[in-house]
Amino acid sequence: MAEEIIRSTQSGKVTMRLWRGDEEGGDFVEYVMPAQEGEVVLDVIHRVQATAAPDLACRWNCKAGKCGSCSAEINGRPSLMCMTRMDTLDTTVPVTVAPMRSFPILRDLVTDVSYNYEVAKRIPPLAPREKTADEVEAGGYRMAQIDVERSQEFRKCIECFLCQNVCHVTRDHEENKTAYAGPRYFIRSAELEMHPLDTNDRRQLLQEEQGLSMCNITKCCTEVCPEHIKITDNAIIPLKERVVDAKYDPVAWLGRKIRNRTKKTASEAAALAPAQGPAAVMPPGGVHGIPQPHSGGTTVVVEELVDVDVNVLSDVTETPDPTSPNNPNL
Numbered sequence: 076m077a078e079e080i081i082r083s084t085q086s087g088k089v090t091m092r093l094w095r096g097d098e099e100g101g102d103f104v105e106y107v108m109p110a111q112e113g114e115v116v117l118d119v120i121h122r123v124q125a126t127a128a129p130d131l132a133c134r135w136n137c138k139a140g141k142c143g144s145c146s147a148e149i150n151g152r153p154s155l156m157c158m159t160r161m162d163t164l165d166t167t168v169p170v171t172v173a174p175m176r177s178f179p180i181l182r183d184l185v186t187d188v189s190y191n192y193e194v195a196k197r198i199p200p201l202a203p204r205e206k207t208a209d210e211v212e213a214g215g216y217r218m219a220q221i222d223v224e225r226s227q228e229f230r231k232c233i234e235c236f237l238c239q240n241v242c243h244v245t246r247d248h249e250e251n252k253t254a255y256a257g258p259r260y261f262i263r264s265a266e267l268e269m270h271p272l273d274t275n276d277r278r279q280l281l282q283e284e285q286g287l288s289m290c291n292i293t294k295c296c297t298e299v300c301p302e303h304i305k306i307t308d309n310a311i312i313p314l315k316e317r318v319v320d321a322k323y324d325p326v327a328w329l330g331r332k333i334r335n336r337t338k339k340t341a342s343e344a345a346a347l348a349p350a351q352g353p354a355a356v357m358p359p360g361g362v363h364g365i366p367q368p369h370s371g372g373t374t375v376v377v378e379e380l381v382d383v384d385v386n387v388l389s390d391v392t393e394t395p396d397p398t399s400p401n402n403p404n405l
């Protein structure tokens with residue numbers, strides 16, 4: 076495939092077909108930009124902002140694939156703009172960049188992802204067990220490394236929400252959002268459920284209020300995850316097994332009784348926890364219909380290659396949500 080791709084630098088130009096508009100509607104606009112070797116899609120978006128469309132809204136922060144802000148649909152594939160190299164795209168045809176389809180549009184390429192933070196608030200947090208006498212004396216918990224490693228993979232999540240965007244349960248079914256947590260929050264629950272110290276039990280919540288059974292393990296979420304987290308195999312399937320065990324397996328039930336291993340249900344945890352804000356609500360607006368790429372519309376041509384000072388661009392910056400489980404301060 077690499078041989079078939081004609082690099083933009085051979086022609087010296089690249090056409091970006093960017094979605095422009097807001098919640099009221101919009102359309103794709105083409106921008107013909109000078110091409111430069113070694114660029115990623117976000118570089119060219121910045122060039123569009125600097126030369127042709129200073130009012131173009133795009134969210135980004137790190138340009139290193141770590142903040143999860145620059146999620147978009149590039150040629151229809153949910154991707155990070157800062158991690159998608161231009162030389163991996165076929166630039167003999169326009170490169171289409173659209174906002175994530177599953178979330179309400181704020182403006183241009185920026186969507187309102189606050190729905191995800193509302194879902195996060197409903198997951199009971201880590202509740203570590205009491206220390207044993209030995210642990211009190213030693214001044215810390217003791218855990219087997221193998222138990223720690225099991226949930227470590229899920230901590231790599233950068234909350235780009237590409238998996239939430241691609242999941243077909245909500246992508247074309249806005250009505251499912253009230254009853255479905257989505258893959259990002261299934262891995263959050265898995266991370267906590269697999270934590271060796273945790274005493275909260277989220278299985279009933281997952282089954283009855285977060286729609287775990289609606290996931291039919293298509294693995295689309297795993298395919299788009301920029302952190303290569305095996306969302307389906309390592310989080311969702313083990314969670315489904317735990318939920319089934321809790322509900323239908325008498326041997327597992329007996330084992331828990333004998334070992335006296337009891338975890339708090341979500342409602343018991345909520346009663347003990349400090350107030351965590353309101354319950355999840357439907358986001359304003361709905362799944363928006365982004366028109367398909369077309370060959371018409373406005374075309375803006377920029378002839379000169381300019382250096383872009385990213386510090387002065389009028390992007391929409393993101394303030395990390397303090398309630399987000401990805402918040403390093405938690």
Ligand code: SF4
Pocket residue numbers: 241242243244257258289290291292293294295296297306307311
């Ligand atoms: S595997 Fe489940 S969570 Fe992931 S995209 Fe498919 S249905 Fe959604």
Ligand code: SF4
Pocket residue numbers: 231232233234235236237238239258259262296299300301302303304306
């Ligand atoms: S699990 Fe992967 S795709 Fe989903 S929000 Fe986290 S980093 Fe993004």
Ligand code: FES
Pocket residue numbers: 134135136137138139140141142143144145146155156157158
């Ligand atoms: S700007 Fe792309 S992940 Fe941070």
